[in-house]
Amino acid sequence: MNIEQFIRAEVLAQKAYPAEVMECRIKLDANESPYGLPAPLQERLFARIKDTALNRYPDAGAPMLRKRYGALCGVDENMVMTGNGSDELIQILCAAMARPGAGILIPTPTFVMYRIIALNCGMGVTEVRLDDAFDLDVAVMLDKAADESPALIFLSYPNSPTGNWFGEDRIRAILEASAGVVVVDEAYFNFSGKTFLPLLKQYDNLVILRTLSKVGYAALRIGFLLGAPELVRELNKVRLPYNMNALSQAAAGFFMDEQQAFSELIDKIVEEREILYAALQKIDGVNPYPSAANFIFFSCTLNVTHVYERLIRKGILIKPFIFPWSSRQFIRVTVGKREENEAFIEELKRVVAK
16 A cells, blocks of 8 residues: 555655754753652642542533633633643644635744644644844734735744744734734743733734743643634634543643642742753853743753763763754753753853863
8 A cells, every 4th residue: 555645745754843852951942841749749749639630531621621721811711722732732723724825924943733633634824033122023014914825823922932922012013914813822821921812802813822831831722722612613614523632631621729839849940941041141152042941041052962962971961953944053952940041051051272
């Protein structure tokens, strides 16, 4: 059997996402929280989920969770959709809007799953390079939006992998000019504090994505989409009926009950981020960029593949970035625990010194 004759060309042209498992003692590559839940918090979570009926399907559409999250955000529950992580919500958006000839518009570099999922759904992808300050080149974005009428424009806020906010006025200009849906992905909202949520009722083409993966729930895959009721209604036709499992629904409700405890963990990460940033600034050949997320992006005068290989030999995993359009090379490092960050800094100093 020649399976390729039955697979769409755009799928055949892609490579599977490289989510390989690497052995390491310090994992600083995936923007996860370095902290497990403290024992008292974990005990309270286990008490919450222990009576979950594993023999029953979860609540379809997570109505109680949508109601609670909507109340937390100050919007009606019919403006909220839950997902198996943000990735599923991005997939739902693309699947619903992948009409023949439809495409997406994204800046680059940005979160890679926008491009991968759009291509998997048969959509075209137009990329516009960020400017030298890693902000949106709004003139080019507006030109592309006018010329190509993308169904979706994805904007990571703050941006991954660069860690910075795009100018709010630039995003507003895109919102006002776009005929399609503008998705502001606030995956790192908990570390930045900035949000486009107040504009949700002003712009019916605005969608906001949130996730709990960065604040300690990466294993549970919990995502939220907020948008106009009319859009959410149509997206629900694409969403699978039991897309969020019962344990994740219970854990998400627990997160909302324990905001103070989770905020303390988030505050620790923000504190460590600033210490790590200051340490990177002191290393010759390293230029870190200010971050509003739980990671730091920095350029390096050394070959970053060489840096990656040297660090992984010491059991430290980071994420290198090489862009064909840039003479600079970059590394993204997740903020870890104090001792993990210090170990990373010491090894990086050794690599740079040789």
